[in-house]
Amino acid sequence: MQKFFSMSFTEEIKWRGMLHDIMPGTDEMLKEGRAAAYVGIDPTADSLHIGHLVSVMLLKHFQLAGHQPIAVIGGATGMIGDPSGKSQERNLLDIQTLRHNQEAIKKQLVKFLDFSEQTENKALILNNYDWMSKFSFLDFIRDVGKHISVNYMIAKDSVKKRMSGGAEKDAEGLSFTEFSYQLVQAYDFLHLYKEYNCKLQMGGSDQWGNITTGTELIRRMLQGKAFALTSPLITKADGGKFGKTEKGNIWLDPEKTSPYGFYQFWINTSDEDAEKYLKIFTVLSKSEIELLVKSHTEAPHNRLLQKKLAEELTVLVHSKEEFFNSVAASEILFGKGTKNQLRSLNEKTFNDVFSGVPTFLVSKEALIRGINVLTLLTSEALIFSSNGEIRRLMKDNGLSINLEKVNDSELIINEEFLINKKYIVVKQGKKNYSIIVAS
């Protein structure tokens, strides 16, 4: 991790498709020797989600290239809300939550970055709340504000869009608080420049304006030279938003997104996106990826790219063991799993296979007495919201219980349906599983 790779940092992220915009001179500065760079991370939750991963991977490659990566938790800026996004005004996080989130995020970053003390270019995690909170309003506008003109600030796209309406919507205006965001972020950069000799800020392409306000501030206040580098926003081939599913964000925290669900997210990547994601989210070399792409093109049904992508990330974020469990679960759930196969699973394996699947508790007595399917699936276990929905599904041949199609709305479910005297597997369509647990 110490050595400089044959490729420079910028060359590396360029072929990976992670470079959108870069300030002239950045490359030269990086070649002079070890440098430090930072990205900002919003501490709005106590876990990262995969939307954060591009920035994290930027840091990772930065460190692999021998430089020092810094993750800045936006405790202060997170309270303000960046007008670049469509985010509304944010709520203030209390200090306790902030610290809790910071710690949780750090634990996840450890999987990507080397924080160990012995490492010369060890990664750092900082929280801008630590320096911003001590800054009084008056001091800030006197010492920082006077160096940047309002003219400069309103020329930024993020601000202009809100003031004049831009292409899409009418101007919605922005509060003074939001307006000041770029200045606060710029000060972060200044602070890091002074305290950590950090000369580069990286981020998504929507951050370009904010970052350059930082370099400008550094130039004016310290006559220093600082740099900016952004990566493109990740898109999906079908135009959808990356990292979101119907069920919400894909988190790194196994409590929020099960390892199985995490694995499934990557496995379900479309062909067009898979190569792109492999470049961005893994550290596989160019030749390795080219080889995979070649094999994939020859036999696309094997979905080599998706499998590799899912493997790399599940192992990295969770563990080898969780990865194997997920593969095993997927095979049973999506392979040619039969009723008998399902019944032959022992309890341990069963639990592993279905660990990420939503479960519903139903009283065992009721099941022994026997319950009508409709009642069971709507009232006892809230898997469906109405009888009509189930009838419709049955009509479409989309409902399975214990991997057997069910078409009879009069069916009585009793203890004979219990697998290991305890479970019933309910499947909607091809991919949506639920488990009913008798207790």
Added chain:
RNA sequence: GGGGGGAUUCCAGAGCGGCCAAAUGGGGCAGACUGUAAAUCUGUUGGUUUAUACCUUCGGAGGUUCGAAUCCUCCUCCCCCCA
């Protein structure tokens, strides 16, 4: 402060006294085809349902009417124009 326009089922957006549970598009779900992909095609998308039946829905509260998402009154919220 003055004038005008609007609020419809997940979203966008028709409907403007009965044929409206409400066009159309998007999204969702399911089926076929497949590779747990994409594209395509089909079905479905308030509830109870055997249902051409009933119940609950068209910003809120009242009213007119045999009958209202549709007309009237008041209220709330949003947008535009003028000052």
